[in-house]
Amino acid sequence: xxxxxxxxEPEMAGALSGALKGxxxxxxxxxxxAQAEEAISADVHRAVLLDRQxxxxxxxxxxxxxxxxxxxxxxxxxxxxxxxADRIAxxxxxxxxxxxxxxxxxxxxxxxxxxxRRPAGLQCDLLRVGRLAFDCAxxxxxxxxxxxxxxxxxxLVLETLLRRMGRTVLRSSLEEAVYNFDDEIQSxxxxxxVSRLRRKLAEVQAGVEIHGIRGVGYLLKQAQ
Amino acid sequence: xxxxxxxxEPEMAGALSGALKGxxxxxxxxxxxAQAEEAISADVHRAVLLDRQxxxxxxxxxxxxxxxxxxxxxxxxxxxxxxxADRIAxxxxxxxxxxxxxxxxxxxxxxxxxxxRRPAGLQCDLLRVGRLAFDCAxxxxxxxxxxxxxxxxxxLVLETLLRRMGRTVLRSSLEEAVYNFDDEIQSxxxxxxVSRLRRKLAEVQAGVEIHGIRGVGYLLKQAQ
DNA sequence: GACCGTACATTGCGGCTGCATTGCGGAGCG
DNA sequence: CGCTCCGCAATGCAGCCGCAATGTACGGTC
Numbered sequence: 001x002x003x004x005x006x007x008x009e010p011e012m013a014g015a016l017s018g019a020l021k022g023x024x025x026x027x028x029x030x031x032x033x034a035q036a037e038e039a040i041s042a043d044v045h046r047a048v049l050l051d052r053q054x055x056x057x058x059x060x061x062x063x064x065x066x067x068x069x070x071x072x073x074x075x076x077x078x079x080x081x082x083x084x085a086d087r088i089a090x091x092x093x094x095x096x097x098x099x100x101x102x103x104x105x106x107x108x109x110x111x112x113x114x115x116x117r118r119p120a121g122l123q124c125d126l127l128r129v130g131r132l133a134f135d136c137a138x139x140x141x142x143x144x145x146x147x148x149x150x151x152x153x154x155x156l157v158l159e160t161l162l163r164r165m166g167r168t169v170l171r172s173s174l175e176e177a178v179y180n181f182d183d184e185i186q187s188x189x190x191x192x193x194v195s196r197l198r199r200k201l202a203e204v205q206a207g208v209e210i211h212g213i214r215g216v217g218y219l220l221k222q223a224q
Numbered sequence: 225x226x227x228x229x230x231x232x233e234p235e236m237a238g239a240l241s242g243a244l245k246g247x248x249x250x251x252x253x254x255x256x257x258a259q260a261e262e263a264i265s266a267d268v269h270r271a272v273l274l275d276r277q278x279x280x281x282x283x284x285x286x287x288x289x290x291x292x293x294x295x296x297x298x299x300x301x302x303x304x305x306x307x308x309a310d311r312i313a314x315x316x317x318x319x320x321x322x323x324x325x326x327x328x329x330x331x332x333x334x335x336x337x338x339x340x341r342r343p344a345g346l347q348c349d350l351l352r353v354g355r356l357a358f359d360c361a362x363x364x365x366x367x368x369x370x371x372x373x374x375x376x377x378x379x380l381v382l383e384t385l386l387r388r389m390g391r392t393v394l395r396s397s398l399e400e401a402v403y404n405f406d407d408e409i410q411s412x413x414x415x416x417x418v419s420r421l422r423r424k425l426a427e428v429q430a431g432v433e434i435h436g437i438r439g440v441g442y443l444l445k446q447a448q
Numbered sequence: 449g450a451c452c453g454t455a456c457a458t459t460g461c462g463g464c465t466g467c468a469t470t471g472c473g474g475a476g477c478g
Numbered sequence: 479c480g481c482t483c484c485g486c487a488a489t490g491c492a493g494c495c496g497c498a499a500t501g502t503a504c505g506g507t508c
Contacts, residue, residue: 412466412467412468415466415467415468415469416468416469416470418467419467419468419469419470420469422468422469423469436466436467436468438465438466438467439465439466439467
């Protein structure tokens with residue numbers, strides 16, 4: 001675990017470095033905002049401990065630049081200015097946490113652990129075929145990031161076919177997926193939905209084909 | 225933005241509920257760990273405010289169960305036990321932040337904003353579509369620097385749509401985001417809010433359109 | 449290979465459902 | 479006591495969806 005410490009006071013920096021090393025962390029210590037920017041560009045740190053009062057400006061100024069990298073690196077601001085307004089300002093500038101000096105090193109370590117524990121990223125289940133993507137959680141289809149506005153029945157058909165993509169879906173299975181017990185279908189309503197869906201997928205060049213299999217059902221596969 | 229508040233002291237709970245509502249949030253308030261578990265299973269909250277001293281045990285016991293869900297929902301622990309060891313214990317149990325009573329509500333709100341920003345890092349603090357800007361930290365919408373004064377429900381609708389801008393939001397998701405368990409909606413109240421919001425966005429030429437997708441939900445996109 | 453029956457594909461049409469909009473009254477708040 | 483916000487209900491309307499008619503492809507049979 002490699003940490004970037006931005007702190008110009010030698011005494012504080014020494015104490016923190018020692019404590020962090022005692023917890024098996026690797027500390028890069030810089031004294032100024034300029035050095036901090038250079039260090040962070042190496043992209044090797046898992047967190048930043050940031051003092052506010054630095055020789056070349058307020059540490060808060062660094063936060064937007066860190067956030068611009070969009071890697072979500074945690075930032076804990078350390079400062080002698082512990083007034084309520086300062087704490088709120090620090091948090092609202094984008095810091096993940098804010099500690100007023102003096103503080104116990106143990107608390108800093110605990111907050112550091114808390115901030116590092118955050119999930120790396122939530123993985124949503126996303127089905128992909130051709131240029132088509134289907135977000136199962138939100139039940140929406142998209143092509144190249146552009147959402148397809150599909151009516152309910154067509155969406156149900158597409159979802160069912162996608163979940164069994166590349167394999168045949170019995171006509172009866174499709175009907176069960178699209179209609180409930182109350183709905184009584186006496187015609188080829190399902191076929192019309194498939195047809196309309198095919199047209200829309202073709203219009204946006206989704207890169208998928210829905211094959212009808214005579215006497216059995218349907219099958220969705222990548223084009224060609 | 226919907227928050228789960230786990231707090232058995234009526235006074236504290238009332239104060240927090242009021243403050244959060246003042247910041248246009250939807251609050252579900254429960255009194256016990258058991259109720260909290262049930263509420264969280266609905267999977268509609270963006271954050272949890274957790275008291276430690278509860279009728280059926282220490283609030284910290286809830287944290288592992290929340291973490292087991294692996295959705296990374298932020299947890300802020302609130303407690304009268306403000307000793308250093310307690311704070312460290314709280315953070316190491318998996319809390320994202322820890323506040324000792326008494327605390328200023330403003331600081332809680334700031335810390336809440338900070339932890340809510342997190343799954344972000346990817347999602348910036350300022351959302352933009354068309355001429356519309358939305359400041360996630362302060363939860364206010366503006367057009368060309370001019371703030372839109374929107375009522376609570378409309379703001380919640382707008383925020384929810386903006387967070388999934390360009391993608392469909394299920395009608396049920398919207399309802400969950402805008403109303404809490406206590407609210408009982410029997411009519412098309414949601415539609416009226418969408419409608420009024422549309423009108424206001426059009427009046428200021430926000431450059432966004434809210435599409436209704438029949439039978440599915442809504443979708444916010446840039447005009448044209 | 450020609451023929452025919454059947455199942456699927458496609459398209460137009462009308463009913464109906466579900467959404468959009470508006471006015472109204474009550475509730476909350478200052 | 480004024481205000482605004484909010485839920486509710488009524489009305490109008492658009493688009494979905496089921497239906498049926500027509501066209502088409504497939505497969506089986508001779």
